[in-house]
Structure formats: C-alpha cells, structure tokens
Amino acid sequence: MAEINAIAQQFVQFYYSTFDSDRSNLSSLYRPGSMLTWEGTPIQSGTLIIEKLTSLPFSKVQHKVETLDAQPSSPTTPSIIVAVTGLLQVDDSPNPLQFSQTFHLIPDGGSYYVQNDVFRLNYGA
Amino acid sequence: MAEINAIAQQFVQFYYSTFDSDRSNLSSLYRPGSMLTWEGTPIQSGTLIIEKLTSLPFSKVQHKVETLDAQPSSPTTPSIIVAVTGLLQVDDSPNPLQFSQTFHLIPDGGSYYVQNDVFRLNYGA
Numbered sequence: 097m098a099e100i101n102a103i104a105q106q107f108v109q110f111y112y113s114t115f116d117s118d119r120s121n122l123s124s125l126y127r128p129g130s131m132l133t134w135e136g137t138p139i140q141s142g143t144l145i146i147e148k149l150t151s152l153p154f155s156k157v158q159h160k161v162e163t164l165d166a167q168p169s170s171p172t173t174p175s176i177i178v179a180v181t182g183l184l185q186v187d188d189s190p191n192p193l194q195f196s197q198t199f200h201l202i203p204d205g206g207s208y209y210v211q212n213d214v215f216r217l218n219y220g221a
Numbered sequence: 222m223a224e225i226n227a228i229a230q231q232f233v234q235f236y237y238s239t240f241d242s243d244r245s246n247l248s249s250l251y252r253p254g255s256m257l258t259w260e261g262t263p264i265q266s267g268t269l270i271i272e273k274l275t276s277l278p279f280s281k282v283q284h285k286v287e288t289l290d291a292q293p294s295s296p297t298t299p300s301i302i303v304a305v306t307g308l309l310q311v312d313d314s315p316n317p318l319q320f321s322q323t324f325h326l327i328p329d330g331g332s333y334y335v336q337n338d339v340f341r342l343n344y345g346a
Contacts, residue, residue, distance in 0.1 A: 162343075165261065167256045167258060167263070169336065177337050181321050181341050196304065196343070198323045200325075212294055218343055
C-alpha cells in the first residue's frame with residue numbers, strides 16, 4: 097500500500113501541475129483506448145481527450161488537492177485506482193469550485209497511463 | 222456503454238437503498254479481497270467493511286445521488302468503474318453533506334461484486 101500511495105501521489109502532483117501549466121502536455125498520460133467522462137460527457141482516445149482538455153474555456157486554472165485515496169484495482173495486475181477531491185480556481189473567479197476526479201492507472205513499462213478518468217464539479221446542495 | 226450505464230445505475234440504486242435501510246445487507250456485495258477506503262482509512266475484506274459500515278455513528282441516513290458516471294475499467298474484462306457524487310443526510314441534521322464515492326465492480330457469475338470502494342465527504346472551501 098505504501099508504494100501504491102507514493103505512485104498515486106506522484107501521479108496526482110504531475111497531473112495537476114501539468115494541467116495547470118500547459119494541459120496539452122498531458123497527452124503522454126493517455127492511450128488510444130483511454131476514456132474520459134468530463135461532466136457527464138464520455139470521450140474516448142487520448143487524442144480526443146487532449147482536444148477536449150485544451151478546448152476548455154478558461155486560460156488560467158489552478159487545482160488544489162484536498163483528499164487523495166489510492167487502492168490496487170486488481171489482485172493480479174499492479175493497476176491503481178486513484179480518487180481525488182479538491183478545489184479548482186478558474187481565471188479570476190474569486191470562488192473556487194469543488195471537484196471530484198477518479199483515475200484508473202495501468203502500468204506500462206516503467207510508467208503508468210490513464211485508462212479511466214472521470215471528472216465532476218460538485219455544485220452541492 | 223448503454224449496458225454499462227444500466228448496470229451502474231442498477232447497482233447504485235441497490236447500494237444506497239440498502240445502505241439507507243439496513244447496511245448490514247450490503248455484505249453480499251463484498252468479497253474477502255474487497256477494499257474500502259472510508260474517509261482516508263483503508264479497510265480490507267468484506268467482513269471488516271461491513272463491521273465498519275454498521276458501526277458508523279448514525280442511525281438514520283439518506284443518500285441522494287446527484288451524478289453517476291460509469292466506464293469499463295478494462296478492455297478484456299467486463300469490469301466497471303462507477304463514480305458517484307451526491308448528498309448525504311444524517312439523522313436529524315438539517316444540512317446535507319456532499320459526498321464522492323468510487324466503486325470498482327467485478328463480474329462474478331451473473332452478478333457483480335465490489336472490489337474497490339472509496340468514500341469521501343467533501344467539506345469544500
């Protein structure tokens with residue numbers, strides 16, 4: 097578990113710092129079979145996922161991770177489920193938005209790619 | 222995708238209605254290898270998971286699902302990742318709490334069990 101938590105932490109740090117600086121650089125994390133569900137819209141393939149992420153209508157964005165949980169997703173493969181909640185600050189909006197994101201990471205060589213990615217803003221009660 | 226969404230919806234409806242009426246009845250959904258991370262605390266095995274859920278310090282509880290997203294978690298196995306956000310009303314507290322929950326469902330015979338379960342309350346900004 098210690099190793100899985102370390103991998104998840106490293107991934108999450110890389111993911112959001114890359115997202116917040118230049119999200120086109122996330123393309124190395126996705127594969128042709130990767131899936132993103134963005135606010136309920138399903139998108140398949142790394143190319144279309146990056147197209148979606150880079151076309152989001154904000155220029156400045158900052159994620160602040162509040163909780164991060166990781167679990168092995170399979171007894172036989174060293175794949176990992178990562179669940180994140182946090183705050184998202186967009187452009188010059190004063191109020192951060194609460195978000196939830198779930199990743200499913202699959203090992204590939206010495207690294208991991210994102211097989212599954214689900215993103216939701218939480219608007220609350 | 223239509224079938225996966227239907228399975229996820231059916232699962233989520235069963236899960237929360239069972240949780241809210243008698244959560245000891247969730248035991249059929251977990252296996253010895255199942256994992257729950259409850260508010261950051263990792264718990265392994267169906268027996269310990271049910272022990273945790275039934276020992277939670279509230280008697281009345283009601284989940285209201287706000288968003289539900291499902292994806293196949295593997296190109297080779299018909300396993301499913303289900304990401305839920307919603308509101309949780311506990312006992313006679315007037316204010317519902319926002320929660321996020323991620324499930325990883327594995328097929329077994331004609332049914333599914335929960336391999337992974339991550340639960341978090343979102344306290345927001």
